Amino acid sequence: KAGVTQTPRYLIKTRGQQVTLSCSPISGHRSVSWYQQTPGQGLQFLFEYFSETQRNKGNFPGRFSGRQFSNSRSEMNVSTLELGDSALYLCASSPTMGGYNEQFFGPGTRLTVL
Amino acid sequence: QKEVEQNSGPLSVPEGAIASLNCTYSDRGSQSFFWYRQYSGKSPELIMFIYSNGDKEDGRFTAQLNKASQYVSLLIRDSQPSDSATYLCAGRGYSTLTFGKGTMLLVSP
Numbered sequence: 001k002a003g004v005t006q007t008p009r010y011l012i013k014t015r016g017q018q019v020t021l022s023c024s025p026i027s028g029h030r031s032v033s034w035y036q037q038t039p040g041q042g043l044q045f046l047f048e049y050f051s052e053t054q055r056n057k058g059n060f061p062g063r064f065s066g067r068q069f070s071n072s073r074s075e076m077n078v079s080t081l082e083l084g085d086s087a088l089y090l091c092a093s094s095p096t097m098g099g100y101n102e103q104f105f106g107p108g109t110r111l112t113v114l
Numbered sequence: 115q116k117e118v119e120q121n122s123g124p125l126s127v128p129e130g131a132i133a134s135l136n137c138t139y140s141d142r143g144s145q146s147f148f149w150y151r152q153y154s155g156k157s158p159e160l161i162m163f164i165y166s167n168g169d170k171e172d173g174r175f176t177a178q179l180n181k182a183s184q185y186v187s188l189l190i191r192d193s194q195p196s197d198s199a200t201y202l203c204a205g206r207g208y209s210t211l212t213f214g215k216g217t218m219l220l221v222s223p
Contacts, residue, residue, distance in 0.1 A: 033211070041215075042213060042215035042216060043158070043202065043204075043213040045210050048210060090157055102160055102163055103148070103160070103211060105157040105158045105160075107156075108157045
């Protein structure tokens with residue numbers, strides 16, 4: 001079974017631009033979560049989608065948004081990029097939400113904002 | 115504020131020794147706990163999870179959970195240099211996973 005895939009793997013943008021990242025979960029998984037990882041803050045939860053609906057949201061500004069499609073693929077968008085948005089963005093999939101479900105991570109998208 | 119705390123390390127152990135990684139959590143509603151290993155420049159890889167008090171063994175790895183003390187640990191027996199990585203502890207309640215910042219483990223040959 002194929003793992004979680006994320007595209008693109010690397011991105012370089014300038015301040016003020018916007019960016020869209022894509023995540024395809026493991027086949028059959030319906031929950032997709034997004035995380036931002038930086039050396040100082042560690043892994044921070046952005047949001048979780050299940051059945052095309054955002055179910056949970058972390059403490060990030062409204063510039064960070066996402067969506068999920070009927071095939072469970074998800075996209076994350078960051079508008080008006082800031083230097084501090086430079087990070088590794090990870091998506092993780094699980095069969096369903098919450099409780100005892102393990103999350104499996106994709107390889108991540110490394111975003112650099114200049 | 116749900117928090118998961120880990121000592122950042124590095125924890126240095128010689129090859130063949132037992133490495134003990136610890137984690138405490140603040141949310142008593144957390145139902146399950148996960149240990150991930152992350153090599154430098156790579157994404158986290160799930161090692162094992164535990165949701166019942168006590169020990170759970172999987173090969174060289176043993177996870178321990180004590181809900182009364184809000185404490186989770188991971189023991190790695192017969193540590194190998196390839197185990198050198200950052201180990202992330204995460205707790206999950208009804209919704210999201212909350213991660214600790216990770217403990218760096220260095221296993222010297």
